[in-house]
Amino acid sequence: MDLLRNFFIFSIFGTTLFFFSFLKQSLGSNENFLHKKQNITSSIHKNKNNDSNIIVKTDVLKVIISKKGGDIKQAKLLKFNKNLKKKLPIKLLDTNKNFVYQAQSGLIGPNGIDNFKNNKRPIYSTQKNFFDFTNSKKKELRVPMTIISKDGSIYTKTFIFKKKEYSIQVEFSIFNNSKKTIKVSMLGQLVQTINIKQQKKNIKNSDSSFRTLRGSAFSSHNNKYKKYTFDKIKKEKDLNITTKSGWVAMIQKYFVSAWIPKNNGNNTIYTHSCKNNTTLIGYKSDLIKIKPNSKTNINSILWVGPEIQEKMASISPYLDLTVDYGWLWFLSQPLFKLLKFLYYIFGNWGIAIIGITVITKIFMHPFNRLQYISMQKIKSLNPKINNIKEKYSSDKKKMTQEIINLYKRENINPLSSIFPVLIQMPIFLSLYYMLMGSVELRHAPFIFWIQDLSSQDPYFILPILMGISMYFSQNTNFSQNQENNSIQEKIMKFFPFIFIIFFLWFPAGLVLYYTVSNILTILQQKLFFYKFNK
Incomplete structure (x- = not known):
């Protein structure tokens, strides 16, 4: 019996080794795919009952990322208080019953995993729900979020944070494990509530300083800097501008949030006024093709923070013009x-x-x-x-x-x-x-x-x-x-x-x-x- 049992175990072990060897040849450079898939499947199982949000804390930022779609629901600026009396950090991005201000991103197109119109978003899996980067000696913090599609393809959305930086790199890594070419387009958009009457009491002396210009702005190869107020988005036709360079932003006094695409192709800048008292400005890239058994990375940068001109100018040309110096900016x-x-x-x-x-x-x-x-x-x-x-x-x-x-x-x-x-x-x-x-x-x-x-x-x-x-x-x-x-x-x-x-x-x-x-x-x-x- 012992001999028979050992032979049986040996047979199973040998068959498994043969299967892994065959799979390694079929995947080429992606030989770790099965190992990754097993880990990801395991993490999905572990996170079924976990919180739906991820919290990331750096020395200057504290953000809440939703596992549904990987959108940033809240961003606190830890170095900037609401006022001198209350030592509470500013919430630049926030999500509550009366007010929404989010930084959304995803993959759309024929094989995209995000459907923003119908609010069908992927539920990402993560190793943990809290990342603390305040006392770390590392240069950067990577927060990966992963999902496996029905055809076995792996989509990883990674947020990359750095010390003393208000810029967040958002990287989509797509491994096509199907037999067909995948076509996707990256989208980054900023969504904000238009009417804020219910927040007047909090805004009067708050960090947001909505008393000056509150609206959106963009930059393209034809316009270095163009303001686009919420009223204009609501009354006029939606923007539809194709450009090789540029960015989209939502601006207010002292602070700004902006998406800066980092790809070699064209991007389409768009605006839209929604029925639920919100407006949005965003960009979407041209279709990107990923061949079977190949991997592609798509990058973008999100700025969430104060209008620090030198740093913003180093991230993208003319982003520093979001500092509202009026028509005399060239002197200011x-x-x-x-x-x-x-x-x-x-x-x-x-x-x-x-x-x-x-x-x-x-x-x-x-x-x-x-x-x-x-x-x-x-x-x-x-x-x-x-x-x-x-x-x-x-x-x-x-x-x-x-x-x-x-x-x-x-x-x-x-x-x-x-x-x-x-x-x-x-x-x-x-x-x-x-x-x-x-x-x-x-x-x-x-x-x-x-x-x-x-x-x-x-x-x-x-x-x-x-x-x-x-x-x-x-x-x-x-x-x-x-x-x-x-x-x-x-x-x-x-x-x-x-x-x-x-x-x-x-x-x-x-x-x-x-x-x-x-x-x-x-x-x-x-x-x-x-x-x-x-």
């Missing part, structure tokens, strides 16, 4: 680089703002000097102008012509006093957009009571100081250039009070810039008029 960007350089020197964003204000004033000094000279020249002509007004009081046309002739004889251009102001306006506006839109100033402390340069002064001290400095600047100007008790002077004296009201709710960093600018203007005026009178 170099000014921000200068501000950042000053921050590296002083280590304080408030002092850096003061530094950039001083540099701006030095740059504008020649133009301001021309303005003061022009105003003094016009002032010296006031007696002659008054005589002309009295002489031709009944003939307005003749009066205007005589005043123009007087300016010509004295070689004075009245517009020369306005020209420096026109030059300064783009600089002031670009500084305004730069200080309002840079995430680096968010929750950045200055001194004493100013602990957040991106929010209003809690005690309104800076706006009051700004109004006082503006009043003294105007007073110095009128005392030198206007007649006493003129109507213009009386009207202009109300301006500081109006500006104080406006600036009460402006970010402290912006009010700091205007206050310092007014103080420097007073010093410039005093110095110029002293030299001029002397």
Whole structure:
């Protein structure tokens, strides 16, 4: 009996070895397929009753990935709090009853495993449900999710995280174990709720800062950067743009999420307004063919985080333009680089703002000097102008012509006093957009009571100081250039009070810039008029 039993076991063992040898030859380079399939099948069996989500924690991100489709349902930015009082991290992506903001991706096409229209998504299998990358010494963390199709083909979706990085690489690895060529297309899209009335209480002072532009944007080979608001998606026809390069994004103040495809073919950028009060923007690649017994990788990058311009620009061209600097971005960007350089020197964003204000004033000094000279020249002509007004009081046309002739004889251009102001306006506006839109100033402390340069002064001290400095600047100007008790002077004296009201709710960093600018203007005026009178 023992001999017979040993012979039986030996026969089974020999038959198994022969089968494995034959399978190895048929699979070629994919000799580990059966071993992988057994492990995957085992993990599927183990995960039947497990949680439907995977949690991944790095030093800067905490994300929740759904096993159904492998979509990112929630993303917390661990280095950015909602506000200074509550030390709770921002949820850039989130999924709840009232609000949805997800980063979805999958494989569509003739042999795709994802059907987004009917919500038929694959249920992936994983080795574990929690990945902690905070204290790891490895350079990257790979989170693989796998599924085996009916024909035996293996689909692996891997999320790759790196330390101190807000970019997540998403890689689809497809092994075709069927006898037919597989045709698939990779899709990456961002979905968000349009109407957020139910979240007004949370948004008013929240991290999301929806008070500015909230919408989508894209880049293609024809458009470096194009905003596309949710209202536009809802009212107009869906986008359908074919491009070899580019990206799609959803933007808001300080933060952005974006899909950047990494393939050699074309991609189609599209938008769609859904019936369930959501809108989406995404891309899909051209069809990719995988021959039988062969393997293909398809890659994409997902950015989920703050608008850090240098890092975003290194990931994809023009992605840094999602920082909303308005139509003066070409001036705001170099000014921000200068501000950042000053921050590296002083280590304080408030002092850096003061530094950039001083540099701006030095740059504008020649133009301001021309303005003061022009105003003094016009002032010296006031007696002659008054005589002309009295002489031709009944003939307005003749009066205007005589005043123009007087300016010509004295070689004075009245517009020369306005020209420096026109030059300064783009600089002031670009500084305004730069200080309002840079995430680096968010929750950045200055001194004493100013602990957040991106929010209003809690005690309104800076706006009051700004109004006082503006009043003294105007007073110095009128005392030198206007007649006493003129109507213009009386009207202009109300301006500081109006500006104080406006600036009460402006970010402290912006009010700091205007206050310092007014103080420097007073010093410039005093110095110029002293030299001029002397």
